[in-house]
Amino acid sequence: MGLEWLSAPDYWSARFAVQHLLALAYLTAFLVAALQFRPLLGERGMTPVPRFLARVPARRSPSLFHLHYSDRTFSAVAWTGVVGSGLALVGAADLVPLWASVLWWLLLWVLYLSIVNVGQIWYAFGWESLLLEAGFLAVFLGPAHIAPPAVVLWLLCWLLFRVEFGAGLIKIRGDSCWRDLTALHHHHETQPLPGPLSRWFHLLPGRAHQVEVLANHFSQLLVPFALFGPQPVAGVAGLVVLITQGWLALSGNFAWLNLLTITLSFATMGSWLLGPVTPSPPPLQDPPAWFAILVLAVGLAVVVLSYWPVRNMLGRGQVMNRSFNRLHLVNTYGAFGSVSRTRYEVVLEGRRGDEPWQEYGFRAKPGDPHRRPPQIAPYHLRLDWAMWFLPLAPGYGRTWLPGLLRALLRGDRQVLRLLRHDPFPGSAPDEVRALLYRYRFTTRAEHRATGSFWARDEVTEYLPPTTPHDLGD
Known part of the structure; x- marks a missing residue:
């Protein structure tokens, strides 16, 4: 033909x-x-x-x-x-x-x-x-x-x-x-x-x-x-x-x-x-x-x-990553139209009774300053990415963060499998909280002296100590 x-x-x-x-x-x-x-x-x-x-x-x-x-x-x-x-x-x-x-x-x-x-x-x-x-x-x-x-x-x-x-x-x-x-x-x-x-x-x-x-x-x-x-x-x-x-x-x-x-x-x-x-x-x-x-x-x-x-x-009002139809066909793309100057991280902690607070570790999100950032891509850690957005947009966690806190307070195995480190294996904490830290990469001299990849300073309390009762459980 x-x-x-x-x-x-x-x-x-x-x-x-x-x-x-x-x-x-x-x-x-x-x-x-x-x-x-x-x-x-x-x-x-x-x-x-x-x-x-x-x-x-x-x-x-x-x-x-x-x-x-x-x-x-x-x-x-x-x-x-x-x-x-x-x-x-x-x-x-x-x-x-x-x-x-x-x-x-x-x-x-x-x-x-x-x-x-x-x-x-x-x-x-x-x-x-x-x-x-x-x-x-x-x-x-x-x-x-x-x-x-x-x-x-x-x-x-x-x-x-x-x-x-x-x-x-x-x-x-x-x-x-x-x-x-x-x-x-x-x-x-x-x-x-x-x-x-x-x-x-x-x-x-x-x-x-x-x-x-x-x-x-x-x-x-x-x-x-x-x-x-x-x-x-x-x-x-x-x-x-x-x-x-x-x-x-x-x-x-x-x-x-x-x-x-x-x-x-x-x-x-x-x-x-x-x-x-x-x-x-x-x-x-x-x-x-x-x-x-x-x-x-x-x-x-x-x-x-x-x-x-x-x-x-x-157009002057260009937006990034927009789908114009529900089938996600012929979309617009873009990335990093704005760049953060300072890195902030939300760190989750839990404790039992009057014991010291212990930190939860994520698979790729910065946490322990001595841990080298891992190679993850092309695999996608969805919870880790969501945690990065928390300090950038105050309302970002409204739909899912309470569910994460509830899961930690009941020791939910499915959620804990998304994490790298659970400080309460086999049990659950009495309360959890979130602290906001400022992170930066260590200099070469700091890395030689401490072995750390990150330096961090506590900024403020992101979420106060929270119990199951506070979440309505």
């Missing part, structure tokens, strides 16, 4: 890389959901899904869970996603007919959309929408024996453009520290969850931090336009994005944001770049008519839906 013009056989390697890395991101996301949902969203969790479903109709949060919810159902959805994405990662989705491949990736998208749309505050992150948008486009990439559809590859590049250019615009328009090149004097220290190398990055000379900011502006404000150029321009632009995202992944823990952005960067790379490091393609078939029509319809829909993110990017 003369559909060869819809195909891009030279980008077979690009599709191979995108699909396999996207399967890895899906696998991580579903695993996070399976392992963390009960204490956060379960029937006895901090923000129970049944309570959310009772007040929010399906038209506002499309989800399979509006048909039926139980913790077993949620677990089945999450573990089905783990299996489906794991099989896609090892190439099983390439061994099936085209229609089955479409249904395979569509199933992963529907399952994860169902989780995100009932995830409430725990799923209010830009990388959730990014995974859903990239995952939706993957539905139409086709299996290994079908020539890659050029339209979908262009849509992936358009998604990458919005991720990078949106992030660059929000920085240059937002905090003045991005314009005077001082943002990274603070960011490595005050970012949500520093990694094992974050202190090293923070201690770089001021001139190096200025170079980092300039490189960020170059890669996010100029390079994105080259993504639509001919080869080798587009491939080199994708490499620049890959390198800068790798740098960001080394300097902090941002869940699967960097992994997904790197995944999208491969969509720009032809066989001249990826061919030597990917398998040889099988004999390729042109897409059948029904698939070509479907791909063209998706392309047209994305063009129409792009009106809202483009208007947001061009």
Whole structure:
């Protein structure tokens, strides 16, 4: 039917890389959901899904869970996603007919959309929408024996453009520290969850931090336009994005944001770049008519839906990480439009009777000054991230913090599994409290003298001593 013009056989390697890395991101996301949902969203969790479903109709949060919810159902959805994405990662989705491949990736998208749309505050992150948008486009990439559809590859590049250019615009328009090149004097220290190398990055000379900011502006404000150029321009632009995202992944823990952005960067790379490091393609078939029509319809829909993110990017009141529809398709993105100058941490403590207060330890959130920040990404510790927001927004913990305190006071095993250290193993405290500390990375001299990675000073009491009676239990 003369559909060869819809195909891009030279980008077979690009599709191979995108699909396999996207399967890895899906696998991580579903695993996070399976392992963390009960204490956060379960029937006895901090923000129970049944309570959310009772007040929010399906038209506002499309989800399979509006048909039926139980913790077993949620677990089945999450573990089905783990299996489906794991099989896609090892190439099983390439061994099936085209229609089955479409249904395979569509199933992963529907399952994860169902989780995100009932995830409430725990799923209010830009990388959730990014995974859903990239995952939706993957539905139409086709299996290994079908020539890659050029339209979908262009849509992936358009998604990458919005991720990078949106992030660059929000920085240059937002905090003045991005314009005077001082943002990274603070960011490595005050970012949500520093990694094992974050202190090293923070201690770089001021001139190096200025170079980092300039490189960020170059890669996010100029390079994105080259993504639509001919080869080798587009491939080199994708490499620049890959390198800068790798740098960001080394300097902090941002869940699967960097992994997904790197995944999208491969969509720009032809066989001249990826061919030597990917398998040889099988004999390729042109897409059948029904698939070509479907791909063209998706392309047209994305063009129409792009009106809202483009208007947001061009408008003076640009916002970050906004979905303009309940399906999380064609979103706007961005990060760190403002940068904290000082790091504050809420530290939870408990005690029995008149014994000394003892501190709860989180898996990645700074606590013990002697503990090196761990590498967590692309895994996502949802409670640790929520704790970072507490000092920044006074009302942020209104919906979930009382539930966390209740769980600690009753020694809830599910919640305690989210923590690294429980000072009351096998029992529970009589009361808990929260203190606010100011944290900073130690200097090289301080680290040599004390072995500490952090120095901290108590600022004030964030929450007074609280008993079960105070919480209405």
